Amino acid sequence: MLDSRGLLTWGTSLVAAAVLAGCGSTSLNKAPVEDRGSSAGRPSTTTSATGPARVDPATLPGAENAGKPGYYTVKPGETLMRIAMEHGQSWKDIARWSNLENPNVIEVGQVLRVVPPTSSSVTQPAPAAPAVTGSTSTVAATPAPAPSPAPAAAEAPAADNNVGFIWPSSGTVIAGFDDSRNKGLDIGGKAGDPVVAAADGRVIYAGAGLRGYGNLILIKHNNTYLTAYAHNQTLLVKDDQVVRKGQKIAEMGSSDADRVKLHFEVRRQGKPVDPSRYLPSR
Numbered sequence: 001m002l003d004s005r006g007l008l009t010w011g012t013s014l015v016a017a018a019v020l021a022g023c024g025s026t027s028l029n030k031a032p033v034e035d036r037g038s039s040a041g042r043p044s045t046t047t048s049a050t051g052p053a054r055v056d057p058a059t060l061p062g063a064e065n066a067g068k069p070g071y072y073t074v075k076p077g078e079t080l081m082r083i084a085m086e087h088g089q090s091w092k093d094i095a096r097w098s099n100l101e102n103p104n105v106i107e108v109g110q111v112l113r114v115v116p117p118t119s120s121s122v123t124q125p126a127p128a129a130p131a132v133t134g135s136t137s138t139v140a141a142t143p144a145p146a147p148s149p150a151p152a153a154a155e156a157p158a159a160d161n162n163v164g165f166i167w168p169s170s171g172t173v174i175a176g177f178d179d180s181r182n183k184g185l186d187i188g189g190k191a192g193d194p195v196v197a198a199a200d201g202r203v204i205y206a207g208a209g210l211r212g213y214g215n216l217i218l219i220k221h222n223n224t225y226l227t228a229y230a231h232n233q234t235l236l237v238k239d240d241q242v243v244r245k246g247q248k249i250a251e252m253g254s255s256d257a258d259r260v261k262l263h264f265e266v267r268r269q270g271k272p273v274d275p276s277r278y279l280p281s282r
Contacts, residue, residue: 062098062111070115076108081210085218087114088226088270090204092239163221165198165278166245168229169252169262176276183272184228184265191233191260195250197243198227198264198279206235213263214255219243226270230263231255 065071072083080103084091095103097113106112171189175182201221208215213230217237220226233253243249254260266275 060107060110061100062113063109065111065113070113072112072114074106074108074110074112078106079210080106080112081205083112083114084205085210085226085228085267086270088220088224088267089114090220092204161224163199163225163278164245165227165266165275165280166196167279167282168196168198168227168264169193171252171262173276174261177272177274179272184263185275187262187264189252189260189262191251191253193252193262194248195229195232195252195262197245197247197249198266199225199245201227201243203237203239203241203243203249206238206241208255212256214257215250215253217249219249224269226267228263228265228267230265231257231261233260 062071066073072087074083080091080094080100084094087094091103093116094100094112094114097115097117098111100106100112167187169187169189171187171193173185174188175186177183177185195217197219199219199221201219203217204220204226205216205218210216213228215230215232215235217229217232217235218226219229229250231253232250232255234251235249236251237243237249252260252262257263264275266273266278
């Protein structure tokens with residue numbers, strides 16, 4: 001039997017439990033999706049929300065271009081870096097073509113231009129990389145031309161299909177291409193083994209800002225092909241650097257991986273294809 005003191009204690013415990021239960025339910029609310037790059041000068045993009053849209057999509061930047069060829073609508077959880085990779089473009093180019101005031105922030109429902117403007121458009125300088133100061137990032141806005149409808153994608157010129165790839169590493173293939181689970185080839189080796197450019201091209205990204213890839217290099221070879229080199233220990237090239245076939249660009253490592261390996265991808269117009277179809281026989 002509870003006396004008045006015991007009843008008071010029991011009642012107080014019920015109230016405390018109710019308060020804690022309320023706090024627990026609040027903690028289930030998801031925070032905005034973020035993908036923060038670890039290197040200065042990289043787009044650490046944040047999408048605005050993961051739940052139901054709080055903003056009318058028609059009011060977001062580029063909304064008038066939704067659904068048009070050459071434009072892409074941002075989905076929850078996506079980042080500028082990943083969107084650029086999926087379309088075979090540099091994030092800097094997409095930021096410039098889309099007139100992004102801050103390449104670190106994109107919103108769900110926002111429409112980005114993912115193909116170059118027509119040749120009649122005026123080309124503007126590339127956007128300034130974010131300058132990190134403490135915990136905040138600032139970027140100098142660079143005006144860009146108003147987007148104009150992009151033409152439908154045309155067949156790649158024959159020259160674009162004759163890249164002549166070589167193997168980026170001398171190691172043994174430890175995991176093959178699988179369209180649903182492995183977007184490229186995993187090549188084994190030891191830490192510090194050389195990683196070389198598979199063909200001539202221009203570095204469009206060198207950093208660690210894309211989850212799951214560790215220290216990553218992306219090389220654009222032409223309007224059709226892009227290659228990716230992931231999990232490196234050391235990067236030996238930088239953004240916008242021109243590289244030659246066979247040039248050492250990195251050292252093999254295990255960044256963001258369970259073992260030392262090179263994850264190598266070939267992307268045709270942004271879509272991953274089986275690299276073994278493009279590499280010479282060993």
